[in-house]
Amino acid sequence: MPRMLDVSDDVRAEIGDEEADRLLAGENAPGSYDCTSCRTPGDSEQERTSTVLFIGDETAVLAFAHATCLPSQVVQVTEEQLQGAVRSIHPDGPPADSAPEQAVLGVTSGLVLINGELHPALVVEPTGPIVRPGSTDIGDDFLPLLIEQGFMPATELNSVPPVLHGWSVLLAMGQLHAVLQPGTGGGSPVAWWQAHQALQVTESWRAAANKHQQVLLFAAPVGSIGRQPREDLLRDALDKAAANGKLVAAAMPLAGT
Numbered sequence: 001m002p003r004m005l006d007v008s009d010d011v012r013a014e015i016g017d018e019e020a021d022r023l024l025a026g027e028n029a030p031g032s033y034d035c036t037s038c039r040t041p042g043d044s045e046q047e048r049t050s051t052v053l054f055i056g057d058e059t060a061v062l063a064f065a066h067a068t069c070l071p072s073q074v075v076q077v078t079e080e081q082l083q084g085a086v087r088s089i090h091p092d093g094p095p096a097d098s099a100p101e102q103a104v105l106g107v108t109s110g111l112v113l114i115n116g117e118l119h120p121a122l123v124v125e126p127t128g129p130i131v132r133p134g135s136t137d138i139g140d141d142f143l144p145l146l147i148e149q150g151f152m153p154a155t156e157l158n159s160v161p162p163v164l165h166g167w168s169v170l171l172a173m174g175q176l177h178a179v180l181q182p183g184t185g186g187g188s189p190v191a192w193w194q195a196h197q198a199l200q201v202t203e204s205w206r207a208a209a210n211k212h213q214q215v216l217l218f219a220a221p222v223g224s225i226g227r228q229p230r231e232d233l234l235r236d237a238l239d240k241a242a243a244n245g246k247l248v249a250a251a252m253p254l255a256g257t
Helices: 009-015 017-024 079-089 142-149 203-212 231-243
Strands: 032-034 041-043 049-055 060-066 073-076 105-114 117-126 168-172 175-181 190-200 214-219 248-256
Touching (some): 009 017, 009 049, 009 060, 009 073, 041 060, 105 203, 117 175, 117 203, 142 214, 142 248, 168 203, 168 214, 203 214, 203 248
Parallel strands (some): 168 248
Antiparallel strands (some): 032 041, 105 117, 175 190
């Protein structure tokens, strides 16, 4: 049975043509896997699957993701961050049961209805708990860190969140490239999240973004939203996260077109 694998040019360049061809032939690819993005099971014989290569200073780990969650790409991480991931996501081992220590921010785009009007939104959910730099806690500081940056807790989605000044969403040639945050000391904006490969957005999402000239960004800790295949299910998950006190939000100006 042929595998429905996507191997990007970047991944192919790193692993070599021979290894890439073996993967595409199904020799080294798992039939079933746990998606490195949403952590739910996938099947490379039944659905399109992306190869994601995590590269440290000395080690490279090949992981798999639903193509709807992540495009095939190379992700640079530190060697230290890779150590805990080698056993859990190596394709020769058992299916992954824990995310790489370096949590990746998963981003989903969708339209959110507020007061009878559709607004373009991005929903950000990490693949693992986020802790403060240097902290030894095993908790999740994702929302407190964002609130300190100016995001507002969202207990229900009945009004547009306030604008977070200095932040913006970069859209170029109709594709989503990055979420920018203020640089330190008033310097140039830096990427808070950056797509390794520009993400496609729908025509209706782009039209709403151009109309409002801003994008709503919602963020929730790992496990709060999940990958929802339809916008109505995404909205239900957002409402549930908000009711459970696990959602923060901000409006950001649109940069680009």
